[in-house]
Amino acid sequence: MATGRMNQLVVMVNLCSSVVEGIEHLMAYEKNERLKEDAVTGLLTLEENLKGFKADNSVIHETRWMAEVIRNWLFVFDQEFKNRLYRWYFSALKELRNLMTAEIERCPVCSGKGVPHYGAVFYREGGESDQYVLEPIRVFMKCRDCGNYYLAKEERGLPNGKKTPQRTKARCERLLAHIGEFASEGTMLLIGDEKSQLYKEARKAGYDLQAMSLEEAGNRKEGGKGTYRIVLIDRIPRTQDMKLILTRAAEYLAEDGILWFDGPDLDRSIKNLEKKGASMWKGEAAEVCLTDRGIHALADKCGLSVRTYRHVGTASGRLEVIARKKE
Numbered sequence: 511m512a513t514g515r516m517n518q519l520v521v522m523v524n525l526c527s528s529v530v531e532g533i534e535h536l537m538a539y540e541k542n543e544r545l546k547e548d549a550v551t552g553l554l555t556l557e558e559n560l561k562g563f564k565a566d567n568s569v570i571h572e573t574r575w576m577a578e579v580i581r582n583w584l585f586v587f588d589q590e591f592k593n594r595l596y597r598w599y600f601s602a603l604k605e606l607r608n609l610m611t612a613e614i615e616r617c618p619v620c621s622g623k624g625v626p627h628y629g630a631v632f633y634r635e636g637g638e639s640d641q642y643v644l645e646p647i648r649v650f651m652k653c654r655d656c657g658n659y660y661l662a663k664e665e666r667g668l669p670n671g672k673k674t675p676q677r678t679k680a681r682c683e684r685l686l687a688h689i690g691e692f693a694s695e696g697t698m699l700l701i702g703d704e705k706s707q708l709y710k711e712a713r714k715a716g717y718d719l720q721a722m723s724l725e726e727a728g729n730r731k732e733g734g735k736g737t738y739r740i741v742l743i744d745r746i747p748r749t750q751d752m753k754l755i756l757t758r759a760a761e762y763l764a765e766d767g768i769l770w771f772d773g774p775d776l777d778r779s780i781k782n783l784e785k786k787g788a789s790m791w792k793g794e795a796a797e798v799c800l801t802d803r804g805i806h807a808l809a810d811k812c813g814l815s816v817r818t819y820r821h822v823g824t825a826s827g828r829l830e831v832i833a834r835k836k837e
């Protein structure tokens with residue numbers, strides 16, 4: 511999920527409320543210039559953001575209208591103005607709610623439409639009514655178009671913020687052996703941490719190895735692009751845009767080079783939960799989870815094609831993919 515966009519919508523909802531509060535004050539303390547400025551700035555910011563989200567035009571216009579009449583003192587402090595203000599407020603909130611729904615239904619990989627797939631619920635004792643409340647605290651959607659899963663809701667402050675553990679030595683060796691089937695020597699770029707186990711093992715395996723942080727790889731204009739036989743992405747952070755990272759990593763590949771990456775395998779994780787009879791795994795959830803079908807669509811969006819892939823991991827599954835540049 512584009513968490514960033516969702517957060518922006520939440521900020522907009524709060525801004526709507528504070529703008530209304532500000533205008534109510536303005537009506538109480540007539541002709542207060544500072545309150546006027548604040549209200550106008552708030553409304554114009556909202557207008558700008560609504561445009562960015564391609565919101566309904568009537569809401570955008572009404573927001574602009576409110577800003578103009580307040581900026582130019584074109585209103586009188588009467589009931590009619592108040593009614594118009596609250597009408598604007600409710601229509602803006604309704605539109606923001608629609609935008610949030612649309613955001614949840616939009617797949618971050620292919621922009622296709624997602625439907626709820628898995629919702630983990632959590633029992634919590636209710637307040638006064640003393641009843642048990644049941645609400646989903648982690649929801650994954652399945653994209654109907656590309657087949658990948660994405661996170662639509664994750665409640666913060668869950669009692670299990672366990673970090674994804676580092677790969678073991680054995681796992682790194684297996685992973686490198688898999689790469690070795692396609693390229694057993696040559697230049698290798700590891701996008702990730704130079705102190706990681708994977709770096710250590712890749713060095714041992716005899717590759718001509720260089721490391722670059724994810725940030726560096728994104729910022730480099732030309733250096734090293736199009737030259738590596740193998741590019742390896744150590745870990746894609748769970749909240750980052752997978753598509754963007756893969757696209758950038760692919761730029762470092764030589765023509766016949768291969769790109770290795772992995773991602774969480776939701777189907778495997780759910781199977782493990784069923785076995786244990788638990789509703790939610792303990793680790794953090796990633797924003798995108800891969801599927802057999804989905805990796806092809808993802809690779810395609812990033813100018814890549816999948817050469818091979820495999821399912822690994824027992825406790826929490828992962829999909830390891832080897833891809834090359836699309837011809």
Ligand SMILES: [Zn+2]
Nearest residue numbers: 617620653656
């Ligand atoms: Zn999709």
